[in-house]
Amino acid sequence: MERESATQSIPAQRDVVVRSSRFLLLVVFFAGIGTLGIEMVASRLLAPYFGTSQPIWAAVIGLTLVYLAIGYRLGGSLADRRPDERTLYQVIVWAGLLTGFIPLLSAPILRFAQQALAQFLVGGFLGALFGVLVLFSLPVILMAMVSPFAVRLQLKRVEAGVAVAGSVAGALSALSTVGSIVGTFLAALYLIPAIGTTRTIYLIAVFLIITGLLGLRDWRYLLPLLIVAGLFYYTTATRDSIKSADCLGCVLVAEEESAYNYLQVATRETPRGMTVNLIMNEGQAIQSIRNTRFEETGDPLDLLTGGGPWDYFAVAPYFVPDRDPSAVASLAMLGSATGTVPAQFLATYGPRTRIDAVEIDPRIIALGREYFGMRDSAVATDYPNYRVHAQDARYWLTTNQGAYDVIGLDAYRQPYVPFHLTTVEFFELVRSRLTPDGVAVVNAGKGVGGDDRLGQALASTMREVFPQVFIIDTAGFANQIVVGVNRPVGDGVANFQANYARMQNPTLRAVMDWSLRLGSAPIREFRIETARYAPFTDDRAPVEQLIDTLIFDAALGKQ
Incomplete structure (x- = not known):
């Protein structure tokens, strides 16, 4: 009878899991959005320096998976030692703060990787690995810590404990995955084409910090938000272009990020007149060229x-x-x-x-x-x-x-x-x-x-x-x-x-x-x-x- 009673109580405990700490569930969902949003952004930051080929995507996806594995392991260990919601929200605030530094650091780091590796002619793959390693490791690891931490907090709340561990872990993993799906499509199909890569990164950073603030309810953590706001103002006010023209002797006329490429239009004076050049992504080649003299001579x-x-x-x-x-x-x-x-x-x-x-x-x-x-x-x-x-x-x-x-x-x-x-x-x-x-x-x-x-x-x-x-x-x-x-x-x-x-x-x-x-x-x-x-x-x-x-x-x- 006792076993039957315990069995009958499990569905009730599962209902408690669903109802308890709805904000914690939202946090798991938001962390999933941020994780894959950052992955989409990573490919766009690399494109002007190393292109968008399959090996570059392999570097982005492979290292993201490494960071997720590290984050899952560290998140579970930290949750066992300090099963406190405040710790989880502090992790999210730190993830947002570190994300906010990516636009400022990306140009010098990726330019260094590109120039250093170009001397050895080893192509973009190793450069992309280096860039992703330096820029994205800590934010993604911190965001990956959220899901296992949340599982531990949910189990702490539920009386049935281990009896519903599978349900709790499955539900939170599914929620995190759904968030990742939303982050993928939101960043790739809307945010990056609409507002650009840099603003998308800052939006993700602010989003994460505000999420942590709402959980902490400690206004001392407004400081990271102010820091990211300052970084946003500095970056957008001082950066005229993503990078200089990718051809010798060229003057950059226009640049933009499309849904497919990073694009530059640059002019160059030649003995035969001025040419207009289209340069894409890492600038390995001129994709189109036109001599403006033709407009005069026909x-x-x-x-x-x-x-x-x-x-x-x-x-x-x-x-x-x-x-x-x-x-x-x-x-x-x-x-x-x-x-x-x-x-x-x-x-x-x-x-x-x-x-x-x-x-x-x-x-x-x-x-x-x-x-x-x-x-x-x-x-x-x-x-x-x-x-x-x-x-x-x-x-x-x-x-x-x-x-x-x-x-x-x-x-x-x-x-x-x-x-x-x-x-x-x-x-x-x-x-x-x-x-x-x-x-x-x-x-x-x-x-x-x-x-x-x-x-x-x-x-x-x-x-x-x-x-x-x-x-x-x-x-x-x-x-x-x-x-x-x-x-x-x-x-x-x-x-x-x-x-x-x-x-x-x-x-x-x-x-x-x-x-x-x-x-x-x-x-x-x-x-x-x-x-x-x-x-x-x-x-x-x-x-x-x-x-x-x-x-x-x-x-x-x-x-």
Whole structure:
């Protein structure tokens, strides 16, 4: 009978668990919001210095999990020694205070990590580890202490004690997880795009301190709130920009954080006139460029970048024999950024050329219209067949019909490549959207010392799909242009030379001349028997591993 009575009392005790200390339950929920909110913010702080690639996310997520494990262990131990609610609220106040120092310290710490590691050429992964270790360890550990501490406090209140320990731990863990979900979506989808990374961090810090204050009811703890307010005023009043322009000799014109990237617009004076440059995230490469002299002269030659990869998309069709410029009438540019390649195409092939430009980041499109003279059909009538789409490149290609003479791909974020744009399945989709004489054109960066492993891997993959693949080494910017033709063309290099010999268009002739004379290696066909890599597939595309190997080999002095 006693056992039956005790069993019947357990549901009643569980009801007590739910009803007791509702504020403590809110605290667990709020700590979950703060923990994942900080994780989302961490990736945004790292982006201007180390990018947003998969290895960087691995550093953020991996170390966050380490901090959570440490915090859970320390929180449980502290709760056993001092099962006092005031101690828990003091921990939360300290977490908020330390969070408030992140914006002030982030720029010098991350800049130091970036510059120090750049000397050893080991890439962003270790730098990101260092940055996350220094900036986020203590706040996340303190917030992780909340959940096990709250379990101990709840069990202290409940008469049944161990009999409901599983229910208490499960309920509080679920509550903390729900808070983490809210923190993830709130920070990533609303706060960061609406108010920016810095203000989001300060908002989380204030939120945590106020939560602790409400629990402590001790106004002496207003001091941390005042300190964070002072840090907010100092940081926002003295910081004009997140960081200086990421290109040599450039002047920063604009910067912003979009839902996808940290973006800079910078100008630079060159012997050929002033250029406007788009730089993303860690600044490993210029993503778009425009010479403002073109607005004065209207000469397509003034849109060329002196041998940069953008220049070569327009000459890729000439591996096909007897190709005439009048027959090139359409382009799908996947990863168009602010429109460098479409602008060159329109100036070279005429304003009625049909162009679909795909760029996943709407803010990049907006910057293109504001700073790069991008005049697509949505904002002007100059080019009626020039349309811009804010979508993922592969999704857009899958869901839209139409055939193109050229499909260009430059959606790669240096130094990493989205894997789903490197696979056999993707290139099969690309080929299905080409005209009979169409070509697919891919921009592949080279590593230190001309390391071309990325280009070789992409060429191996493309050769699985296209009957022939050709490679052009650019005259500038150390890139390779990999071209797949939709039908066999015989000796494509000889075709290119013959097309060059009779080419009358001065812009095309200039770039074809660079292709034949100025690359680090001769223009050539990729032979399947020389392939060094298995083709990438949707199931297995170790492109990040390949690039990491390239980076570390450069650091170790290997070729």
